[in-house]
Amino acid sequence: MYGLSEDGLTSKKIVAVALTAAMCLGLSMTAFAAKSAGWSNDDLWSPDVLNDLGPSEDGDWVLGPNGYESAFISAKDAKGHRVDISWRELSAKTLKSIDEEGKVADIFKKNGFEVPDDTDFIPLLTGNITFDEGVPANGGTVSFQLADLGIDSEGVKPGETVYVMQETNPGSGVWEIYAATVGQDLDIVVTLPRNGALVLVKTLSDGTVVTLNKTTGEVVDRKPADNVANNNAKGTSTNASGATSPKTGEF
Numbered sequence: 001m002y003g004l005s006e007d008g009l010t011s012k013k014i015v016a017v018a019l020t021a022a023m024c025l026g027l028s029m030t031a032f033a034a035k036s037a038g039w040s041n042d043d044l045w046s047p048d049v050l051n052d053l054g055p056s057e058d059g060d061w062v063l064g065p066n067g068y069e070s071a072f073i074s075a076k077d078a079k080g081h082r083v084d085i086s087w088r089e090l091s092a093k094t095l096k097s098i099d100e101e102g103k104v105a106d107i108f109k110k111n112g113f114e115v116p117d118d119t120d121f122i123p124l125l126t127g128n129i130t131f132d133e134g135v136p137a138n139g140g141t142v143s144f145q146l147a148d149l150g151i152d153s154e155g156v157k158p159g160e161t162v163y164v165m166q167e168t169n170p171g172s173g174v175w176e177i178y179a180a181t182v183g184q185d186l187d188i189v190v191t192l193p194r195n196g197a198l199v200l201v202k203t204l205s206d207g208t209v210v211t212l213n214k215t216t217g218e219v220v221d222r223k224p225a226d227n228v229a230n231n232n233a234k235g236t237s238t239n240a241s242g243a244t245s246p247k248t249g250e251f
Helices: 015-025 041-045 047-052 092-096 102-112
Strands: 062-064 066-069 073-076 085-088 119-131 139-145 163-166 175-181 187-192 197-203 209-212 218-222
Touching: 041 119, 041 139, 047 092, 047 119, 047 175, 092 209, 102 119, 102 163, 102 175, 119 139, 163 187, 175 187
Parallel strands: none
Antiparallel strands: 062 066, 066 085, 073 139, 085 119, 119 197, 139 187, 163 175, 163 197, 209 218
């Protein structure tokens, strides 16, 4: 059974994402609650919010000849040789396939996960990756330095499980999911078999770790996680583990 963490993502520039950070960190919600009547997790999966979590001229992204680049995301081939990658925003068709939390839950179910009704899905990072010289044989191993990407220890902790969703074909709405363990340096490593859209996702479980007011997002109760094992992520390291796509899973 996957352990679900009690922290969310670091606040971004828009209220919806800042709300999530406060919600998951147990911060005061007074200022947000007055403005958030009718708020739901679907707000986190709106195209504007998802694009704000992706490559842009703001932040640490740099626009290169093939698209956006980040010094904090690198890739290697199976022999350990560095390969160049570039990024762009998710397409409108791709965004449509994940613009509600229920759609994301269905994607996890189709990938073999048992998803309790109280599971919250929190997007942390988005983008469409391209291996500039072609996808390496056996896939490209991509490292994400989460802290440098704005996802710090208040958002994820070493040993926690996060998930990388990748669309199988451009705009297809069909996604595969790879489970990864956060390393001691707040990094993750995942081997991707293709170019394409991806979303880094963290899950929260109301019943296991944190209880939320679904109207305001306010934390109303908090319990320690009783299980932080990631049974489907293969490989162990003092840093991030290699990630594999599970055939079956349970939150």
